[in-house]
Ligand SMILES: Nc1nc2c(c(=O)[nH]1)N[C@H]1C(S)=C(S)[C@@H](COP(=O)(O)OP(=O)(O)OC[C@H]3O[C@@H](n4cnc5c(=O)[nH]c(N)nc54)[C@H](O)[C@@H]3O)O[C@H]1N2
Ligand SMILES: Nc1nc2c(c(=O)[nH]1)N[C@H]1C(S)=C(S)[C@@H](COP(=O)(O)OP(=O)(O)OC[C@H]3O[C@@H](n4cnc5c(=O)[nH]c(N)nc54)[C@H](O)[C@@H]3O)O[C@H]1N2
Ligand code: SF4
């Protein structure tokens with residue numbers, strides 16, 4: 191029996207509406223839903239191979255527990271619950287609730303684990319934000335925010351993209367960005383892309399500034415300088431809403447076109463043209479990706495991009511239709527006025543590591559392994575993980591040492607991933623098409639990253655469309671957490687802080703209902719539109735400013751001005767840290783058909799199972815290499831073996847690789863099959879951001895040479 195169900199792909203942040211062909215209860219085919227709004231029937235290869243991912247032989251069908259002999263063995267979820275509850279009670283009795291920590295990454299179970307930690311009285315909640323783009327929360331705290339929100343993309347004369355490649359990563363304008371960008375260019379929006387690689391997105395650009403990695407702040411300071419020097423300012427907007435213009439003008443004055451172009455490796459002409467286009471644009475927007483935040487100095491880059499928008503007055507004004515309105519989250523008002531800057535830190539938990547503390551971006555995940563390893567009061571003994579720390583955290587060997595030392599290391603997973611392999615308890619959980627879901631989870635991303643989510647009032651819901659394999663015993667992260675709390679005799683707290691009724695475990699459907707509680711459009715309404723719907727009634731008009739509003743956007747936060755002056759005065763050589771030996775700069779990228787550490791066991795989605803080490807063809811020639819050769823990539827902190835690949839779109843001198851591949855240190859590895867983990871090249875305390883603790887993860891100096899033949903099969 192064959193049938194077709196409309197659902198949502200959750201294999202990346204795109205959330206594409208899909209049509210799933212089901213035969214005998216199993217998904218056999220996935221295509222984009224041609225009838226759904228916004229997406230134009232789009233799906234990528236990764237979404238289309240979801241059936242392979244779901245039905246893959248490496249799929250985890252039973253939970254696992256580490257036995258006395260040190261190996262993982264399959265076990266009933268109930269056995270894990272019982273064992274975890276017992277151990278957790280003992281740990282808390284001995285070391286206190288803050289000895290229990292959570293890492294909420296991109297793996298999906300962080301929310302439930304966070305609920306458990308909060309219910310236990312622990313405040314040790316770490317997220318992926320602080321190894322991603324913490325600058326998207328830190329910079330608005332320094333600058334203040336515009337309560338009217340961003341302007342609509344249909345009005346833009348210019349769209350600046352800095353170290354982000356949405357056509358592949360599906361973040362900004364994730365609903366078929368390729369098609370959307372094409373339309374925008376046709377309508378006259380000029381794209382300016384700042385990226386060391388001529389990306390899929392850069393191919394649509396009017397100007398591509400192919401910079402040396404790590405020089406974003408310098409380029410932005412140069413652009414701000416040119417806008418001020420050429421008087422391309424919205425004086426009326428600035429006078430009413432901002433302060434600090436003179437101090438900013440002073441701070442960016444030394445960033446002359448010649449200095450900026452030379453330092454960033456671009457031409458003065460291109461820089462001037464970029465400034466001209468931005469300076470003449472009546473409306474526009476700036477998008478930041480992981481490029482600048484990974485390369486250090488992410489805060490100042492994000493801060494200057496906000497200043498640039500404020501200088502141009504490129505924010506939504508009174509009477510405009512607001513962008514990113516609430517649909518499956520509670521209603522939000524938009525007002526044509528500033529929200530004042532707020533403290534970046536100094537209000538939350540202090541850690542013992544390197545003076546790091548909680549900031550507006552949360553606790554620094556860069557401190558987590560050291561917090562686990564550092565003896566004494568406050569040491570973390572139990573970790574609940576919603577993500578793939580073993581491959582996604584910098585300084586892989588330190589992470590391994592830390593995870594190995596834990597008394598309790600709990601993950602939810604869908605395969606025996608590198609992280610599962612070092613955990614003490616692994617709950618086997620459902621895969622996307624086996625769970626109900628709605629787009630509220632994509633909508634909320636805008637709270638931690640303005641510009642992500644849905645520009646239009648779009649929402650979609652899907653029921654579970656296939657059952658888990660009949661021979662599997664799966665448990666949802668929430669059920670696992672609920673039952674652990676119950677076995678410990680405590681009440682799990684709702685997000686509101688209220689205790690839950692521990693005698694009645696909510697069903698999966700009740701949980702989905704609860705997750706949309708108080709939403710602008712009731713979930714019951716969204717359910718009426720398979721494939722999703724644009725709820726015009728959720729549109730909001732940007733309201734007039736409050737008469738008593740005195741808040742101002744800050745153009746010259748002292749900390750940021752200090753950083754600008756440091757950048758101008760530092761020695762470029764000692765900053766960049768390249769030399770005759772470490773002559774290349776390693777940068778991050780996302781490849782199509784991947785999503786972080788996910789689904790390495792599934793056949794099909796990747797054209798290559800590894801993450802190639804991309805270099806410009808001239809570099810291959812210089813090094814005497816051809817595509818497919820194995821190379822030793824060394825940083826000052828570690829070594830990996832990669833498979834080299836030619837990429838004519840890259841800037842010379844740059845090595846570009848996707849993260850979160852490879853195996854656990856000590857495991858046997860074949861680099862051509864497993865790929866290599868760039869995180870083995872990093873150190874947590876290398877050039878870390880003083881606020882978020884995020885270490886240098888991009889623009890990392892490395893050396894590259896041919897690998898010896900015995901690297902085909904080696905120990906990671
Ligand atoms: N060097 C370097 N490191 C990086 C980055 C980089 O660019 N360079 N990027 C950073 C960024 S931006 C991020 S967000 C982090 C991401 O890193 P993490 O936050 O660790 O997230 P993922 O790698 O997505 O975690 C996926 C894990 O969850 C499991 N999983 C997959 N699907 C499911 C599911 O449906 N349910 C459950 N319960 N588990 C599932 C997977 O098997 C895997 O173990 O990595 C960061 N690390
Ligand atoms: N296919 C796929 N999609 C994904 C993911 C995935 O793993 N695979 N991961 C998801 C996650 S967790 C995130 S956070 C998002 C990230 O989404 P994006 O931020 O769009 O990430 P990337 O596509 O890696 O784009 C980063 C770009 O920065 C460039 N870059 C590197 N260093 C520098 C620099 O110093 N300066 C500048 N200006 N550019 C630089 C790179 O060449 C690259 O083109 O993607 C998400 N989407
Ligand atoms: S872009 Fe591909 S993987 Fe991402 S949601 Fe859409 S179909 Fe799924």
Ligand SMILES: [Mo]
Nearest residue numbers: 296318322323
């Ligand atoms: Mo991320």
